[in-house]
Amino acid sequence: MESAEAKGGSGGECVRVAVNIRPLITTELNDGCTDCTSIVPGESQVQIGSHAFTFDCVYGNTGSPPSSLFRDCVAPLCDALFCGYNATVLAYGQTGSGKTYTMGTNYMGDGRSGGVIPEVMETIFSRVEEMKGTTEFLIRVSFIEIFKEEVFDLLDPAPLSFLKGEGTTLPKLAIPSRTPIQIRETLNGGITLAGVTEPEVRSKEEMGTYLSKGSLARATGSTNMNSQSSRSHAIFTISMEQKKRSHCLTAVVINDDFGDDILSAKLHLVDLAGSERAKRTGADGMRLKEGIHINRGLLALGNVISALGDDKKRKEGGHIPYRDSKLTRLLQAR
Numbered sequence: 001m002e003s004a005e006a007k008g009g010s011g012g013e014c015v016r017v018a019v020n021i022r023p024l025i026t027t028e029l030n031d032g033c034t035d036c037t038s039i040v041p042g043e044s045q046v047q048i049g050s051h052a053f054t055f056d057c058v059y060g061n062t063g064s065p066p067s068s069l070f071r072d073c074v075a076p077l078c079d080a081l082f083c084g085y086n087a088t089v090l091a092y093g094q095t096g097s098g099k100t101y102t103m104g105t106n107y108m109g110d111g112r113s114g115g116v117i118p119e120v121m122e123t124i125f126s127r128v129e130e131m132k133g134t135t136e137f138l139i140r141v142s143f144i145e146i147f148k149e150e151v152f153d154l155l156d157p158a159p160l161s162f163l164k165g166e167g168t169t170l171p172k173l174a175i176p177s178r179t180p181i182q183i184r185e186t187l188n189g190g191i192t193l194a195g196v197t198e199p200e201v202r203s204k205e206e207m208g209t210y211l212s213k214g215s216l217a218r219a220t221g222s223t224n225m226n227s228q229s230s231r232s233h234a235i236f237t238i239s240m241e242q243k244k245r246s247h248c249l250t251a252v253v254i255n256d257d258f259g260d261d262i263l264s265a266k267l268h269l270v271d272l273a274g275s276e277r278a279k280r281t282g283a284d285g286m287r288l289k290e291g292i293h294i295n296r297g298l299l300a301l302g303n304v305i306s307a308l309g310d311d312k313k314r315k316e317g318g319h320i321p322y323r324d325s326k327l328t329r330l331l332q333a334r
């Protein structure tokens with residue numbers, strides 16, 4: 001679920017994949033469901049029936065404890081951010097598999113919410129606190145969602161409208177009543193989002209306020225497989241600029257890789273909408289159309305990752321199909 005353009009991961013890999021197996025939830029236990037996965041002892045391998053799948057790390061269901069997921073997979077990317085590397089953490093999986101729970105995208109700011117993003121906030125601000133005597137920081141956040149191939153600003157102060165969902169048991173669907181924002185290309189080939197809200201934040205509490213505000217605004221709906229299914233891809237981006245304080249520039253700083261320049265980097269934390277089969281989610285009408293958009297975006301992401309993972313193609317400067325979806329365009333070079 002984790003990728004880094006950085007040398008943040010152990011061993012300097014560009015892409016690392018971890019699986020987090022959630023326990024059965026009450027409704028599944030009540031329906032008599034049982035675990036269908038097992039971990040191959042001593043291996044990062046998950047066995048489902050006669051098939052074995054190998055990952056970089058496996059958490060939950062007798063793999064490593066889920067509490068070590070952040071330390072192993074995400075903390076190195078926070079370190080990389082301070083060294084000026086961009087990184088992305090993607091939560092991918094079937095609908096209801098626990099992406100939002102794992103990422104902590106349903107953050108309510110009540111101190112009880114766990115997950116990757118709250119831990120990232122904690123880690124970044126404790127490091128900023130340690131370094132603030134020598135370094136000036138400018139930290140900004142943005143929170144957007146891609147819903148039916150349109151990009152919406154979850155921090156836009158405009159109110160939401162709530163529509164009745166078609167053919168669902170819990171008829172709630174929050175639709176941003178705002179106009180979608182446009183993806184623009186900059187002169188140097190970068191990608192920006194025109195007019196996206198990107199407030200400066202000075203503390204983890206302030207960042208948490210934006211996370212919970214955006215979480216509430218996200219499009220969710222009910223399906224047979226998840227009563228609170230996220231119907232969009234959500235991208236929470238932390239942008240950091242660092243500059244050495246002038247009184248520190250005269251001192252000899254070991255490992256100082258940015259002198260008096262500004263060092264900028266971004267960490268994207270992405271909670272993807274779940275991959276789904278219409279037959280199993282019971283989706284029809286509006287929900288089915290959402291599912292089609294979701295699966296199309298995930299297919300484009302899969303194609304980009306496999307093109308990037310193809311050494312031959314990369315070396316020969318082969319085509320990477322970033323333009324096939326908004327998700328891949330946004331993650332391309334932001």
Ligand SMILES: Nc1ncnc2c1ncn2[C@@H]1O[C@H](COP(=O)(O)OP(=O)(O)OP(=O)(O)O)[C@@H](O)[C@H]1O
Nearest residue numbers: 022023095096097098099100101226229230273274
């Ligand atoms: N590690 C876990 N421990 C306990 N409960 C979990 C865990 N992970 C997920 N759950 C529960 O499982 C249910 C589905 O989780 P969640 O909404 O995070 O799935 P999702 O993959 O984001 O689904 P979707 O793609 O439909 O949005 C929720 O009720 C959540 O509280």
